[in-house]
Amino acid sequence: MQHERQTAAPGQAPGAAAGEGDVRLWRGLSGKLLVLTAAFVMIAEVLIFVPSVANFRNVWLQSHLDTAEAASIVFLDTADPMLSEMAQRQLLRATGSLAVVIREGPTSRMMASDNMPGPVDATIDLTRMDPVGAIASALSMIVSPQMHTYRVFGRMKSRDGEIELVQTDANIRAALLIYSRNVLLLSLAISLITATLVFLALYVMIVRPIRRISGNMTAFSREPDNSALILTPSRRADEIGVAERRLAAFEQDLGQTLRQRRHLADLGLAVSKINHDLRNILASAQLFTDRISRLPDPTVQRVAPKLIRAINRAIDYTHSVLAYGRAVEAPPERRRLALSALVEDVHDLLGEEAETHLLWVNEVPVEMEIEADPEQLLRVLLNLARNSAQAFARRPAGRDGAPADDNRVTVSATRLGAKVQLRVGDNGPGMSEAAREGLFRAFGGSTRPGGTGLGLAIAAELVRAHGGRIALESTSPQGTVFLIELPQPAD
Numbered sequence: 001m002q003h004e005r006q007t008a009a010p011g012q013a014p015g016a017a018a019g020e021g022d023v024r025l026w027r028g029l030s031g032k033l034l035v036l037t038a039a040f041v042m043i044a045e046v047l048i049f050v051p052s053v054a055n056f057r058n059v060w061l062q063s064h065l066d067t068a069e070a071a072s073i074v075f076l077d078t079a080d081p082m083l084s085e086m087a088q089r090q091l092l093r094a095t096g097s098l099a100v101v102i103r104e105g106p107t108s109r110m111m112a113s114d115n116m117p118g119p120v121d122a123t124i125d126l127t128r129m130d131p132v133g134a135i136a137s138a139l140s141m142i143v144s145p146q147m148h149t150y151r152v153f154g155r156m157k158s159r160d161g162e163i164e165l166v167q168t169d170a171n172i173r174a175a176l177l178i179y180s181r182n183v184l185l186l187s188l189a190i191s192l193i194t195a196t197l198v199f200l201a202l203y204v205m206i207v208r209p210i211r212r213i214s215g216n217m218t219a220f221s222r223e224p225d226n227s228a229l230i231l232t233p234s235r236r237a238d239e240i241g242v243a244e245r246r247l248a249a250f251e252q253d254l255g256q257t258l259r260q261r262r263h264l265a266d267l268g269l270a271v272s273k274i275n276h277d278l279r280n281i282l283a284s285a286q287l288f289t290d291r292i293s294r295l296p297d298p299t300v301q302r303v304a305p306k307l308i309r310a311i312n313r314a315i316d317y318t319h320s321v322l323a324y325g326r327a328v329e330a331p332p333e334r335r336r337l338a339l340s341a342l343v344e345d346v347h348d349l350l351g352e353e354a355e356t357h358l359l360w361v362n363e364v365p366v367e368m369e370i371e372a373d374p375e376q377l378l379r380v381l382l383n384l385a386r387n388s389a390q391a392f393a394r395r396p397a398g399r400d401g402a403p404a405d406d407n408r409v410t411v412s413a414t415r416l417g418a419k420v421q422l423r424v425g426d427n428g429p430g431m432s433e434a435a436r437e438g439l440f441r442a443f444g445g446s447t448r449p450g451g452t453g454l455g456l457a458i459a460a461e462l463v464r465a466h467g468g469r470i471a472l473e474s475t476s477p478q479g480t481v482f483l484i485e486l487p488q489p490a491d
Helices: 029-075 085-095 131-143 170-222 239-292 298-324 339-353 374-393 433-437 454-465
Strands: 099-104 107-113 122-125 149-155 162-168 335-338 359-362 369-372 408-416 419-426 469-476 479-487
Touching: 029 085, 029 099, 029 107, 029 131, 029 149, 029 162, 029 170, 085 099, 085 107, 131 170, 162 170, 170 239, 239 298, 335 339, 335 374, 339 359, 339 374, 339 408, 369 374, 374 408, 374 419, 374 454, 374 479, 454 469
Parallel strands: 122 149, 359 408
Antiparallel strands: 099 107, 099 162, 149 162, 335 369, 408 419, 419 479, 469 479
């Protein structure tokens, strides 16, 4: 078979039939199928054998009754009540009996008899033998270790009467044993032939394709990026063919996905290196800009603040890219914390970088305590609040050219059973339809031109790490509200 050679077939790796994909015949599906098929055929043969033994027993007894009737019918109309001694011996020898009796109405006639060995142990009536009784009687004759005497009778075929034989079970037991042996040998031969044919058919139709599929899966799992290992499906139109085509499509998609991820990983590494160097350059530029901003030149004083804000924004971008580029966030280190104090820390950090004046409203109850990672939760709230501050920066200024003084960010919290709901809202201009479509997706949910959307993506990842969820509760020209739900242990 091709899948067992050292040179693999198309769509199968070298060595796919070895190691994990190599299953010995008697331990694999093939051996089990062969054994089960033979066993089921044998069971079927046994179910046929048991009633056939009972039928053979009845036929054997009936043939002896017919022989006795044929030998006795000539003498029934004679005046002699019994046959001659020689005729009796011949009749008894022909029928293997101890006695032959014929009954016609109330008259009984002993046709032949020998020395009776004793009382009769059983009576067999062939005129009304039920199947279960016949099977039980036949099996008892085979397995019984002692010899018994029985009486069997049935209706005559040539006259209106009954014929009766008295026999020992030695002869019929020998005949039953020979018959059973022959039937069992024949059944065994039939079962082996049938099992072999069924096995070969199922092996070709099912087992061999499954072994090919499993071997391919084993090889592909070792090298999923090797396109040469993608299964080549056959032209079968049945379930096996469907499975092969689905597996081939899955392996092709998986291989392409893994190659794309490898390219993205390489790209991410390159971006991280470039981003690191860029951050250092921006830090130096920030120092030089601070020095320039101290010059008394009016032009410098007018341009320097804008330049400083642009550099600060670029530095923030580099921080966001590096933070999102981590393989995984560290698991939350939960501890009990005062939520209102944490919200004030967010306010202090945001005040240092906000481009416009913010009215910070902390509606979290002072006494509320929750269990969460304080650093990660601070990052979540800071990212949401920073988005609000950036939205205010894009809103038109007041009449005197100064930023509007009603820019408000509100943070509130309520406890509902085994969870805490936090809301971060603002009265900004709301979010566009495009921003809502890519919300919480890196590089897809930015709320401002040139933004990366990493803040919301990082916030969503941190909230999910806590077992909670984050969602956009509402947005309109009157403001935006984000909802955070964090599970809490039972008090």
